[in-house]
Amino acid sequence: MNVTLTPSRVAGTARAPPSKSYTHRAILAAGYAGEATVRDALWSADTQATARAVELFGGDVDRHDDGTLEIDGFDGRPEVPADVIDCANSGTTMRLVTAAAALADGTTVLTGDESLRSRPQGPLLEALADLGVEADSTRGNGQAPLVITGPLAGGEVSIPGDVSSQYITALLMAGAVTDEGIELDLETELKSAPYVDITLEVLADFGVDAHTTETGFAVDGGQSYAPAGGEYAVPGDFSSISYPLAAGAIAAAEDETVRIEGAQPSAQGDSAIVEIVERMGADVDWDREAGTIDVSGAPLSGVEVDVEDTPDLLPTIATLGAVADGDTRITNAEHVRYKETDRVSAMAEELGKMGVETTEEQDSLTIHGGASTLEGATVSGRDDHRIIMALALAGLVADGETTIEGADHVDVSFPGFFGMLEELGVALERRA
Ligand SMILES: O=C(O)C1=C[C@@H](OP(=O)(O)O)[C@@H](O)[C@H](O)C1
Ligand SMILES: C=C(OP(=O)(O)O)C(=O)O
Numbered sequence: 001m002n003v004t005l006t007p008s009r010v011a012g013t014a015r016a017p018p019s020k021s022y023t024h025r026a027i028l029a030a031g032y033a034g035e036a037t038v039r040d041a042l043w044s045a046d047t048q049a050t051a052r053a054v055e056l057f058g059g060d061v062d063r064h065d066d067g068t069l070e071i072d073g074f075d076g077r078p079e080v081p082a083d084v085i086d087c088a089n090s091g092t093t094m095r096l097v098t099a100a101a102a103l104a105d106g107t108t109v110l111t112g113d114e115s116l117r118s119r120p121q122g123p124l125l126e127a128l129a130d131l132g133v134e135a136d137s138t139r140g141n142g143q144a145p146l147v148i149t150g151p152l153a154g155g156e157v158s159i160p161g162d163v164s165s166q167y168i169t170a171l172l173m174a175g176a177v178t179d180e181g182i183e184l185d186l187e188t189e190l191k192s193a194p195y196v197d198i199t200l201e202v203l204a205d206f207g208v209d210a211h212t213t214e215t216g217f218a219v220d221g222g223q224s225y226a227p228a229g230g231e232y233a234v235p236g237d238f239s240s241i242s243y244p245l246a247a248g249a250i251a252a253a254e255d256e257t258v259r260i261e262g263a264q265p266s267a268q269g270d271s272a273i274v275e276i277v278e279r280m281g282a283d284v285d286w287d288r289e290a291g292t293i294d295v296s297g298a299p300l301s302g303v304e305v306d307v308e309d310t311p312d313l314l315p316t317i318a319t320l321g322a323v324a325d326g327d328t329r330i331t332n333a334e335h336v337r338y339k340e341t342d343r344v345s346a347m348a349e350e351l352g353k354m355g356v357e358t359t360e361e362q363d364s365l366t367i368h369g370g371a372s373t374l375e376g377a378t379v380s381g382r383d384d385h386r387i388i389m390a391l392a393l394a395g396l397v398a399d400g401e402t403t404i405e406g407a408d409h410v411d412v413s414f415p416g417f418f419g420m421l422e423e424l425g426v427a428l429e430r431r432a
Contacts, residue, residue, distance in 0.1 A: 001406075001407050001408040001430050001431065001432060002403055002404065002405050002406070002407060002430070002431045003392065003403070003404050003407040003418060003428055003429070003430050003431075004401050004402065004403045004404075004428060004429045004431070005392060005395035005396065005401070005402050005403075005404075005421075005426060005427065005428045006395075006400075006401055006427045006428075007395075007396065007397060007398065007399070007400075008251060008396050008425060008426040008427050008428075009251055009252065009253035009254075009256070009425060010244075010247050010248060010251045010252055010253065010256075010258055010396065010421075010424040010425050010426060011252060011253045011256035011257065011258060011424065011425055012258065012259070012423060012424050012425065013258075013259045013260075013261060014244040014258060014259070014260050014261070014420050014423070014424060015236075015260075015261045015262050015420075016236030016237055016238075016240055016241045016244075016260055016261065016262035016263055017042055017044075017236070017237050017240050017262075017413075017414055017415075017416065018040045018041060018042040018067070018234040018235070018236060018237060018262075019042065019234055019235055019236060019237040019238075019266070019268065020042050020044065020046060020047060020092070020237055020239070020240075020413045021092065021195060021198050021237075021268070022198060022202060022234045022235060022237075022266070023038070023041045023042040023047045023050075023234050024046070024047055024050045024090075024092045024093065024096060025096075025169070025173070025198065025199060025202040026038045026041065026202060026232050026234055027041065027047060027050045027051050027054060027061065027069065027071065028050055028053075028054065028096050028097070028100065028173060029173065029202055029203070029206045029208075029225050029227075029232070030054070030059075030069070030071035030073055030206075030225070030227075030232070031053075031054035031057060031059045031071065031073045031074055031078075031100070032073060032074070032075075032076055032100075032173065032176070032177055032206075032225040033071075033073040033075070033206065033224070033225035033226055033227070034072075034073055034075050034224075034226065035070075035071060035072050035073055035230070036071050036073065036206075036225075036226070036227050036230060036231070036232060037068060037069070037070055037071070037230055037231045037232070038068070038069040038071060038231075038232050038233075038234065039067070039068050039231060039232065039233040039234065040067050040068075040233050040234045040235075041063075041067055041068070041069045041234050042234065042237065042413070043063060043067065043415075044411060044412055044413055044414070044415055045088055045089060045090070045411045045412045045415075046088070046089060046090035046092065046093060046412050046413060047090075049086065049087050049088045049089075049090045049093040050090070050092070050093045050096070050097065051069070052085070052086070053081075053085050053087070053093060053097040053100070054071065054073070054074070056079075056081035056082065056083060056085055057074045057078035057079055057081060057100065057101075057104070058074040058078065058079035059071060059072055059073050059074045060072040073225070076103075076177035076224065076225070077103070077104075077177075078100055078101065078103050078104045079104065080104045080105065080106030080107065080108065081101075081104075081108050081109075084109045084110070084111055084145075085097060085101070085108060085109070085110045085111070086111055086112065087110055087111070087112040087116055087144075088112055088113055088116070089112065089113050089115055089116055089340060089383075089409075089412050090112070090116065090412070091116060091119055091164070091166060091339070091340075092166055092169075093112075094110055094112055094116060094119075094121065094144060094146075095121070095124055095164065095166035095167055095169070095170045096166065096169060096170045096173060097110060097170075098110055098121065098124055098125075098128070098135075098146060098148055098170060099124070099128070099152075099170035099171050099173065099174035100170075100173070100174055101148040101150065102128050102131075102133045102135065102148050102150045102151070102152040102174060103150055103151055103152050103174055103177065103178070104150045104151065105150060105151045106149065106150070107147060107148065107149045108147075108148045108149075108150075109145060109146070109147050109148075110144055110145065110146045110148070111144050111145040111146075112144050115340045115341065115383060115384070116144060116340075117143055117144045117145070118143060119143065119144075119338060119339075120142055120143065120163055120164065120338055121137065121142055121143060121144060121146060122137070122142025122143075123142075123159055123160050123163050123164075123167055124159075124164075124167040124170060124171075125137060125142065125146065126159075127157045127158075127159045127167065127171065127184075128148065128152065130155075130157045130158075131152055131153070131154065131155050131157050131182070132152070132153065132155070133148060133149065133150055133151075133152050134147075134148070134149035135147075135148050135149075136148075152174065152178055153178055153179050153180055154175055154178035154179055154180030154181050154182050154221050155180055155182065155183075156182075156183040156185070157171075157182065157183070157184060157185070158184070158185040158186070158187050158216075159171070159184055159185070159186065159187060159216075160186070160187045160188045161186040161187070161188050161189055161190035161191060161216075162188045162189055162190070162191045162334075162335065163191075163335065163338065164192070164335070164338065165190060165191065165192035165193065165195045165196050166195070168184060168190070168196050168199070168216075168217060169195065169196060169199040171184055172184070172196075172199055172200075172203065172210045172217055172219045173199065173203070175210070175219040175221065176203065176208045176210065176219050176220070176221065176223040176225070177221070177222075177223065177224075177225075178221040178222075179221050179222065180221045181218065181219055181220040181221035181222070182218070182219055182221075183213065183216070183217075183218040184216040184217045184218065185215040185216045186215060186216040186217075191308055191309075191311070191332075191335045192269075192308075192309065192310075192311055192335065193269070193308075193309055194267060194268060194269025194270075194309050194310070195269070196217065197267040197269075198266075198267045198268065200267075201266070201267045202232075203219075205227055205228070205232055206225045206226060206227050206232065207223075207224065207225065207226050207227070207228070208223045208224075208225055209223065235262075235264050235266040235268075236261075236262030236263055236264060236291070237268075237413070237414075238263070238266075238268040238270035238271045238273060239268075239270045239312040239313065239386075239413070240413060240414045240417075241260055241262075241263055241270075241271075241273065241293070242270065242273040242313055242316040243316060243389045243390075243392075243393060243414070243417065244258055244260050244420065244424065245258075245260060245273055245274070245277055245284075245293060245295055246273075246277065246316050246319060246320050246393050247393055247396060247421070247424065247426075248260075248282070248295035248296060248297065249277045249280070249282035249284075249295055249297055249298075249300060249320065250297060250300065250319075250320065250323045250393065250396060250397050251297065251393075251396040251397055252295065252296045252297035253425070254297075255296075256296065257294045257295060257296045258294070258295050258296075258424060259292055259293070259294050260292065260293040260294075260295070261291060261292055262291055263286065263288075263291045263292060263293045264288070264291040265288050269309040269310045270310050270312055270313055272309070272310050272313065273310075273313055273316065273317075274286050274293060276303070276305055276313070276317060276320075277295065277320065279303050280300040280301060280302070280303055280320060280324055280328075281298050281299060281300045281301050281324075282295055282296070282297065282298055282300060283295065283296045283297075283298055299325065300320060300323055300324035300325065300369075301324050301325050301326055302321055302324045302325065302326035302327045302328040302329075302367070302369050303324075303328055303329075304328070304329045304330075304331065305317050305328070305329070305330050305331070306331050306332045307330055307331070307332055307333050307336060308332035308335075311333070311335055311336045311339065311343075312339075312386060314330055314333055314336045314343055314344070314347065314365070314386075315343055315346075315347050315386045315387055315389070315390030315391075316386075316389075316390050316393070317330055318330065318347040318348075318351060318358075318365060318367055318390060319347075319351070319390045319391070319393045319394045320393075321367030321369045322351050322354070322356040322367050322369050322373070322374060322394060323369060323374065323394075323397055324369040324370075325369060325370055326369060326370075327366055327367065327368055327369065328366070328367045328369055329364060329365075329366045330364060330365045330366070330367075331363065331364045332363060332364070333363055333364055333365055334362055334363045339384070339386075340382075340383065340384040340385070340386070340387075340412075341382040341383070341384045341387065343384065343386065343387060344360060344365050345360065346382045346384065346387050347365065347387065347390065348360045348365060350379045350380060350382070350387065350391055351367070351391075351394065353377040353378070353379050354374050354375055354376070354377045354379065354394055354398055354402070355373050355374060355375040355377075356368070356369070356373055356374060356394075357373070374394060374397055374398040374399065375398055375399050375400065376395065376398040376399055376400030376401045376402040377398075377402060377403075378402075378403040378405065379391050379402065379403070379404055379405070380404075380405050380406065381404050381405055381406040381407050381409060382406070383406050383409050384409060385409050385410050385411075385412040385413050385414065386413075388404055388406070388407050388409055388410055388417075389410060389414065389417055391404050392404060392407075392417075392418075392421065392428075396426060407430075418430065
């Protein structure tokens with residue numbers, strides 16, 4: 001599907017979809033449990049990949065129309081899957097499920113789409129191998145397809161922190177049901193650290209203790225997963241909230257606001273988008289108790305933003321920077337190159353097609369902004385949900401039409417994205 005947008009003003013109310021990160025963890029935690037109900041789960045391509053994995057490990061995931069998942073778990077002992085686990089486009093699924101597969105007494109094969117098969121899994125494979133598991137990349141290049149033969153008993157292991165925090169999450173979640181537990185020593189500084197905070201929060205909500213140590217993280221073995229009252233509820237997604245928030249900041253109709261609902265505070269680092277948009281000059285009011293954010297437009301100015309903790313915000317900030325006056329410098333961004341696509345280059349190149357000048361370095365992206373520079377163009381969504389959504393924002397204020405190719409990939413994290421834009425008043429056309 002291609003989507004064509006024409007310049008539009010936005011106003012009205014948007015509801016944040018449930019958090020992808022919390023949903024992945026809740027589905028897998030419920031898998032590790034005997035049984036659990038997960039309310040307000042995100043049902044997207046990525047979270048469905050995690051649900052499929054839980055089923056292949058011997059669990060059962062039953063979805064009701066209201067978004068509630070009734071999950072029968074595999075009770076800490078995954079079966080050897082009867083088929084290859086296809087993690088599709090989801091890095092979180094592949095990392096978390098690889099560690100779960102190591103618990104099975106037999107061999108599991110994991111694969112994914114072309115993008116996922118190009119992302120780094122080496123440090124996780126090495127850590128599992130150091131813990132006595134056979135963990136291989138079929139091509140010997142640290143990328144999927146992966147072949148994992150357990151079981152994993154636990155132990156102490158060191159791992160880099162600057163490639164993906166998902167390795168840490170994966171080992172902590174699996175470590176809780178090993179015999180010995182797992183102690184992780186970080187070899188390098190941890191990037192995307194708030195995602196490990198999300199993990200610790202979800203584990204605590206499922207009655208599992210994992211904690212920081214002087215050198216990293218640790219989880220005791222022999223624990224059981226069980227949420228209080230048998231239920232767990234997923235909060236709204238701040239990476240997804242960044243899009244309606246940015247839309248309001250750059251394209252709210254005069255004297256109008258965009259209201260975002262479902263914005264209760266949680267451990268998500270990406271809630272930093274509220275402060276970033278405010279710092280650029282937008283008028284933002286976040287009522288944390290009510291979980292609402294009101295945003296209205298104002299002339300934006302370029303800022304410097306460190307995305308060490310918040311890699312998924314880079315595409316949104318790049319578009320905000322393209323509209324803002326002056327330079328927006330996004331720093332500490334090297335790990336943003338290891339996502340569904342190299343998002344640093346992708347945003348530089350696609351915004352470039354819209355007339356935006358950027359300066360790219362290995363670890364940073366500077367956008368030389370100014371609203372008048374944005375011209376409608378045909379751009380590639382790079383088969384990456386966040387690139388598609390960020391380019392759609394640019395289309396709201398570009399001169400003329402903007403066509404985004406391959407726009408269906410928003411189903412990875414935000415299936416209702418274009419419907420939400422239409423409800424806010426955006427003129428767009430979908431073409432098969
Ligand atoms: O654990 C998670 O839910 C995620 C962690 C982050 O990845 P890295 O830790 O690989 O940076 C983030 O980019 C991804 O979208 C979701
Ligand atoms: C990078 C992302 O997810 P994952 O790592 O799960 O593919 C994302 O949602 O932006």
